[in-house]
Amino acid sequence: MPDLSEAVADPLLRIEGADKVFHGGVVALKGLSLDVHMGDFISLLGPSGCGKSTALRMIADLLHPTRGRITWTGSHSTQDLGVVFQEPTLMPWATVKQNVWLPYRLRGKSFNSVQDDVLEALKLVGLEKFQNAYPRELSGGMKMRVSIARAMVTRPKLILMDEPFAALDEITRFRLNNDLLELKQKIGCTVIFVTHSVFESVFLSDRIVVMAARPGRVIRELRVDAPYPRDEEFRTSPEYAAFCREASDALHEAMELAA
Amino acid sequence: MSLADENTPITPDAPDADELARMRQARFEKIGKWTLPVIVMVIMLVAWDRIVVLNEIPHYILPGPGLVIETLIKDWPILFDALLVTLQITLMALAVAVLGGVGLAVLFTQSRWVEMSFYPYAVILQVTPIVSIAPLIFIYVDSRLAGLLLCAWLVAFFPILSNTTLGLNSADHGLRDLFRIYGATRWQRLRYLQLPSALPYFLGGLRIAGGLSLIGAVVAEYVAGTGGIGSGLAFRILEAGYRLNIPRMFAALILIAGSGVVIFAGLSFLSHMLLRKWHESALKRDG
Known part of the structure; x- marks a missing residue:
């Protein structure tokens, strides 16, 4: 995916300095900024309590940010949204x-x-x-x-997925990962995918946003510069392993920050 | 992507001892469910008959089962008319209880104001024994039919109201979020999400209400007393009691109990038919 065109194009969705403070002063999310471009596959990766689901719920307009803004650009709106939760619901x-x-x-x-x-x-x-x-x-x-x-x-235009495969067995999960990429290619949508699995996030996404807890915040953004379509071969390749190590290190850093 | 591995094939090996024991147990339960109650009934009837005959108990104190059946057949024209009257009141009361119960439940879930204002009074109406309200009702309500209906309704509507309210509020949270994200209107949420979620709860309440509306109809008739034309089974029981016609009292009692069983079975069947495709309560467990 050429980076140049992305940098020029307007984002589909822009999150600017979004905070979410819950009742009792719990800071679920602090200063989240994120530009979502058409065609992105973004994973929000982090330990539980890092505010990744909160971020997703704010994008879906189920929660309003305490501070900051979430803006859809152009003619886009929450009408252009599909969601998949952890349960099939x-x-x-x-x-x-x-x-x-x-x-x-x-x-x-x-x-x-x-x-x-x-x-x-x-x-x-x-x-x-x-x-x-x-x-x-x-x-x-x-x-x-x-x-x-x-x-x-x-x-x-945008599909939000909140740990959709977390409750499935590994074999089914791998197969659904493959199918999801194939589907995204076919219908050309943008995906924001919440997960706590390093392997899943590396396999699926081109951008990984690593988050830490207490307060929930972004600590690093990684790019997975491997071409799509990705298949089982990619899953066993050395570059996949290298990306996984990078993401895993970032996740460890996130967990130490919270500890 | 193949889905073939979703079903594991069953190998036709001979069942082991555990499996045989399980099958025996299943067969016993299937047959015993029907035969055992029948055997108990036969024993009771024979014992009843023997006690009456051996002790030479006069029929105006305790008639034997044979005489009761005889009376049931002999008095059928009177008793059947009475049965129709009682059933009419019962079914009308049940219908009004369904309308009132579901209507109030929907109103309660649409407005917290209405729920907080009126729910306590629904409870008060329910916990006050109907026999203590009924005499007042018959003072103020001129039409005897309307009075009977009102009594039966008061007894029957509450289980429908409380069960349906519970059901409307127990729609899955994920689905609620989904409806919000997709911009569902209040009406759409009620129709496509809350009402289907409430259906199993409502049907549970309906089965209870069916029995209660029969009780309500009978009790109200006792209170309403001598009605002349269009008298139901309860009135026939009272009347037969005054005349020491004990066999007819038993015959009427059998009809009332039978009606209760039929109403319950009918509503259970309805519930099964409506839920059999999707609800846990109506599913057969395989293994």
């Missing part, structure tokens, strides 16, 4: 395709008018055969795929 009473329909449904679109998009999203995550199944009939990994299909059915 599917509606158990609705079928897979009804769950994926939800973002459109809340915009007042009938199922028939967006049926093609819904089926396309399900096809992208490999679940078109399960469109009429209920969530309880699916495995954990498949439920997460439905959740991802729901996040991208409207083709949003």
